[in-house]
Amino acid sequence: MELFLSQILNGLAIGQVYALIALGFSLVFGVANIINFAQGALFMLGAFIAYSAIAWFELPLVAAAAVSVVIVAILGLLLERIALRPLIGAPYIAPFLSTLAISTIIDQSAEIIWSPESQPFPAALSNTTFFIGNAYITLTDLVIFAFGAAATVALTLFISFTWTGRALRATAQDSAAAAQLGIRTEAMRQIAFGLAGALGALSGILVALYFQSVFPQMGIPFGLKGFAAALLGGLASIPGAVVGGLLLGIGETLASAYVGDSYRDAIAFTLLLLMLLVKPNGLLGSKRLDALGGAGAAAGAMPTTSLLASSSSQQTAIRAVYLPAWGFLVVGIAFATVPLVLTSTYVLQALIYGFIFALLAVSTSLVSGSVGILSIGHAAFFGVGAYAVGILARPYGLSADATLLVAIALTALVAVVAAIPLLRLTGHTAALGTLAIGQIGFLVFLNWVSVTRGPMGILNIPHPVLEILGGARFATTAQKYWLVLGFVVIGLVIAERYVSSPIGRVWRAIREDRLAAQASGLPVKRYILLAFAISGALAGLAGGLFAYVQQVVSPESFTVETSILVLTMAVLGGLGNFTGAAVSGFALAILPEFLRGFAEWRMIIYGLLLLAALRVRPQGLLGAR
Amino acid sequence: MTFRRATAGLLLALGLAVPGVAAQAAEPIRVGFFAPLTGNLANFGERFRDSVQLFEEQTNAAGGIDGRKLEVIYEDDRNSPKEAASIAQKFANTPDLVLAIGSFTTTAALAAAPILTEAKIPQISPSSSHPDFPKFSPYQFRQNIRQDKLAPLHAELVLEKLKGKKIAIPYFQDDWGQVTATLTKAAIEARGGEVVLIEPIAPNARDFRPLVSKIKALNPDVIFLPVHYQEASAFVQQLRQAGVTIPVGAPDPLSNPKFLELAGKDAEGVLLYTTFFPDDPKVKNYVDAYKEKYGRLPDQYSALAYDSIAVGVNAIRAVIKSGKPLTGENVRDAIANAPAYEGVTGVTKYDDEREVNKKSTYIIVKDGKYVLY
Numbered sequence: 001m002e003l004f005l006s007q008i009l010n011g012l013a014i015g016q017v018y019a020l021i022a023l024g025f026s027l028v029f030g031v032a033n034i035i036n037f038a039q040g041a042l043f044m045l046g047a048f049i050a051y052s053a054i055a056w057f058e059l060p061l062v063a064a065a066a067v068s069v070v071i072v073a074i075l076g077l078l079l080e081r082i083a084l085r086p087l088i089g090a091p092y093i094a095p096f097l098s099t100l101a102i103s104t105i106i107d108q109s110a111e112i113i114w115s116p117e118s119q120p121f122p123a124a125l126s127n128t129t130f131f132i133g134n135a136y137i138t139l140t141d142l143v144i145f146a147f148g149a150a151a152t153v154a155l156t157l158f159i160s161f162t163w164t165g166r167a168l169r170a171t172a173q174d175s176a177a178a179a180q181l182g183i184r185t186e187a188m189r190q191i192a193f194g195l196a197g198a199l200g201a202l203s204g205i206l207v208a209l210y211f212q213s214v215f216p217q218m219g220i221p222f223g224l225k226g227f228a229a230a231l232l233g234g235l236a237s238i239p240g241a242v243v244g245g246l247l248l249g250i251g252e253t254l255a256s257a258y259v260g261d262s263y264r265d266a267i268a269f270t271l272l273l274l275m276l277l278v279k280p281n282g283l284l285g286s287k288r289l290d291a292l293g294g295a296g297a298a299a300g301a302m303p304t305t306s307l308l309a310s311s312s313s314q315q316t317a318i319r320a321v322y323l324p325a326w327g328f329l330v331v332g333i334a335f336a337t338v339p340l341v342l343t344s345t346y347v348l349q350a351l352i353y354g355f356i357f358a359l360l361a362v363s364t365s366l367v368s369g370s371v372g373i374l375s376i377g378h379a380a381f382f383g384v385g386a387y388a389v390g391i392l393a394r395p396y397g398l399s400a401d402a403t404l405l406v407a408i409a410l411t412a413l414v415a416v417v418a419a420i421p422l423l424r425l426t427g428h429t430a431a432l433g434t435l436a437i438g439q440i441g442f443l444v445f446l447n448w449v450s451v452t453r454g455p456m457g458i459l460n461i462p463h464p465v466l467e468i469l470g471g472a473r474f475a476t477t478a479q480k481y482w483l484v485l486g487f488v489v490i491g492l493v494i495a496e497r498y499v500s501s502p503i504g505r506v507w508r509a510i511r512e513d514r515l516a517a518q519a520s521g522l523p524v525k526r527y528i529l530l531a532f533a534i535s536g537a538l539a540g541l542a543g544g545l546f547a548y549v550q551q552v553v554s555p556e557s558f559t560v561e562t563s564i565l566v567l568t569m570a571v572l573g574g575l576g577n578f579t580g581a582a583v584s585g586f587a588l589a590i591l592p593e594f595l596r597g598f599a600e601w602r603m604i605i606y607g608l609l610l611l612a613a614l615r616v617r618p619q620g621l622l623g624a625r
Numbered sequence: 626m627t628f629r630r631a632t633a634g635l636l637l638a639l640g641l642a643v644p645g646v647a648a649q650a651a652e653p654i655r656v657g658f659f660a661p662l663t664g665n666l667a668n669f670g671e672r673f674r675d676s677v678q679l680f681e682e683q684t685n686a687a688g689g690i691d692g693r694k695l696e697v698i699y700e701d702d703r704n705s706p707k708e709a710a711s712i713a714q715k716f717a718n719t720p721d722l723v724l725a726i727g728s729f730t731t732t733a734a735l736a737a738a739p740i741l742t743e744a745k746i747p748q749i750s751p752s753s754s755h756p757d758f759p760k761f762s763p764y765q766f767r768q769n770i771r772q773d774k775l776a777p778l779h780a781e782l783v784l785e786k787l788k789g790k791k792i793a794i795p796y797f798q799d800d801w802g803q804v805t806a807t808l809t810k811a812a813i814e815a816r817g818g819e820v821v822l823i824e825p826i827a828p829n830a831r832d833f834r835p836l837v838s839k840i841k842a843l844n845p846d847v848i849f850l851p852v853h854y855q856e857a858s859a860f861v862q863q864l865r866q867a868g869v870t871i872p873v874g875a876p877d878p879l880s881n882p883k884f885l886e887l888a889g890k891d892a893e894g895v896l897l898y899t900t901f902f903p904d905d906p907k908v909k910n911y912v913d914a915y916k917e918k919y920g921r922l923p924d925q926y927s928a929l930a931y932d933s934i935a936v937g938v939n940a941i942r943a944v945i946k947s948g949k950p951l952t953g954e955n956v957r958d959a960i961a962n963a964p965a966y967e968g969v970t971g972v973t974k975y976d977d978e979r980e981v982n983k984k985s986t987y988i989i990v991k992d993g994k995y996v997l998y
Contacts, residue, residue, distance in 0.1 A: 003838060003839070003842045006838045007835055007838055010834035010835050010838055011835075013834060014832045014834065017832075108663060111663060111667060115668070115671070116663070116664075116667030116668045116671060117668045117671075117883060118668070118855045118858075118883070118887055119887075120886055120887050120889065127866075129866055129867070129868065131868060134838070134841055134842065135838075136866075136867055136868065138866060211831045211832075211859055212859075212862060212887075212889075213831075213855075213858070213859065213887055215829075215855065217664075217665050217829060218829075218831075221829050221830075253834070253835045254835075256835035256836065256839075257835045257838065257839055260824055260825075261795070261824050261825065261826060261827070261830075261835065261836050262798060262824065262825040262826075262827060264827070264835075265827065344718050345714050345717060345718060345740075346711070346714040346715045346717070346718040348714075349710060349711055349714040349740075350711055350714075353707060353711070446798065447825075449803070454798075454803060455798055455799045455800050455802070455803055456731075456755060456800045456803060456804070457731075457732045457735075457800070459735050459755070459757060459761075460757075460761070476743075477714070477740075546707075549710075550706050550707065550710055550736055551735075551736070551739050552706050552732055552735050552736045554706060554732040556704060556705065556706070556732065557705065557706055557707065592708070593711060596700065596701075596715075599662070599699070599701065600662060600663055600701070602663070602701070603663060
């Protein structure tokens, strides 16, 4: 019992940290209706700027914190200006990806400026610890708690009672109407981003004080948790963010205490997914969400339009360019001649990865583009396929026909099961549901040691042998090139046939207006499950091929970064446009090889190129379909 | 017009020819290096690169290898198997590349291994700890000691040096941590000790309070901590903050100046062992050169990378001296059959399984410094 109470106390301590980060997400979401992925990067910058102010310029803690909050708030304004303002009116997903690109750039710049090492935070609040039996709480916890509570109260008062707060809420509810009434909506968006930056910096500094260290990679793990907390409490709800943070903290602490520390995150994300099933709007989300104008895109039950609805209006403006199914065959045949003229295995290897990611991008485009459920968890499906091959190939001596078939079938099954909780969700909550699925997948690969061998990975996967071709063995890079190309082309042709068929038309109808599709008598759920099954099958095939090419399967290939990468590919190609997805998947997979010469600047250039592409063609390179 | 073109052509030909001639006189000997230089494990990859760069400069300042320049090609694998495989292909397609050094983790190293093996390029990993890594093919070598040889040492550390009976093992969730924890547990139990807790810590985790409370309730005699320094420093801080004074023992990765810096006074009394001790007079030259170039002390990973390239380049010299053609195959044989070489992490002499057996020294943190135990 005493242990239980002390664990609750531990949960509250980490929960308030999550709550602080969640506040920043909620604010931007509530006002600008944007999921700001760069919030984690701003949080990290806040901590590092304070660190530098103390360590390099010898400022006292309070002054350093003030400097950091001001700088990061300005960066928040800049972020809105550079990455988001040009994308107003673009499909909803474009600004989301834009914040992602910015976060890549900031994270990598931080590694260059401050080195990738952890640094001890050069200031401390206090070393005092209060003991209650075996349970304990530190003075630092109490200070953070006080700050968090003060920030919440101040923010709530500001939003509720000041004129600026009212204008913010009005902008959130209906930007066009607010503008007609004389509110400068652009300024309001900027204020929201500035405030979110300030909050991010504040939480970064408090987290640095809490853990006594700062490191450039801290944005992603803490950002994800803050995100989950915001979602749990109901996006856009300020008290919800706090409650969500505390609940998440307690939940995962208890998981760590009674199940095991490695299951901590898996249980946290499973809880999140279950929570979405019961209350799609989050705990405190429902009413306030309407008040803050989030309902249009965030609420589950009654979506008037989808997240991607604007892609249809874009459709008239920009013609989508795409290949017919047989076109993929022609391109495939052209590519098949490459190894005859090119002997460099380096180039062939890069092209192989290009093909695999082209297939994966199409698989993502199917659910994200055609059906309109943004998938930030596709790496999990990719991984299931890869692990299926990895586990079956060596110990059971199965041929590639058999293993790939299992990979395809198993992944399709997993995708359908994963889709069931998503059926009730639309818009952002569905997207975040897929994020949870992706995380759960990764954590299963990492923790289910008896099957996946955990962090050791599966090594020495044999070269593929196809019984259907009379036992042909694919051992050299050129042979694997043909194998992968062959399967990818088959996969792409099938996918394109589906999306061009009446089934594809139904999918697009669901994307444009789920309610109208339902009212027209279409079995919406069945079609969504079908889409997930086919998408899963394609991802499973991609994963299986990946395992054969690489001969090693380990969890780090299937992280949230991979999911985000394939979603980027799908969006950049033009949502629902499989030709575009294949082209951009191929291009983005081999682009890092071209950028090798830039060394540590590589990911920054990658982020900049992404930003530029979004700016020039927010509807995708080849147009949405 | 014709005249101009001719001149231009002539100039161009000259321009191409001049470096061509110079290059032929001393075609460099190429070594490929890959490690995570960006992303989550970049701090380790950076340590590797610093040492290899230092070695490259020192070698070339001393006249290169038999009059030829040593040229290291540095690549960043972001700890992604996909990138490691592409890099291996790049190395395989680079002329005169006869040796590869890398990577930090076993998974990245093993993604490169099949390609390097096919291209007959020997690979020395400074730190891949998976038991099966050198078994992949005769082309894989490593500089760190295999974990099953270290496990008895770990048991000795916690049972005899720290006089524990009940041991808790929170371990880092990667291939190294998992193997170390499992083998150490077996070794402890074989000697009659008891392991009361064995649990992984996720990479980049910072909140260890639930784990600390759990350990506090179990009340073990010793905590054995196979965890990298970033997480380990947060762990010991939160351990001591909770008023837990149980002694902590650790394997070699905590012999890192950064651990002392991050954990501060809470690192006091941590007992560990290492194969590289910067205060050892035998390694003074290396430590001084490293410190001068990079402004900080080398850690064990820097030292392992330094020995990796040293062993590889020694083998290249041996091949040249023997008069055999300089091919990856011959370099591999030279590495495998090289006489004992005393480097900065001890003596490298590969056995039949391409493993090393180095001597470890116990050290303890005292007054914010590592001192011999």
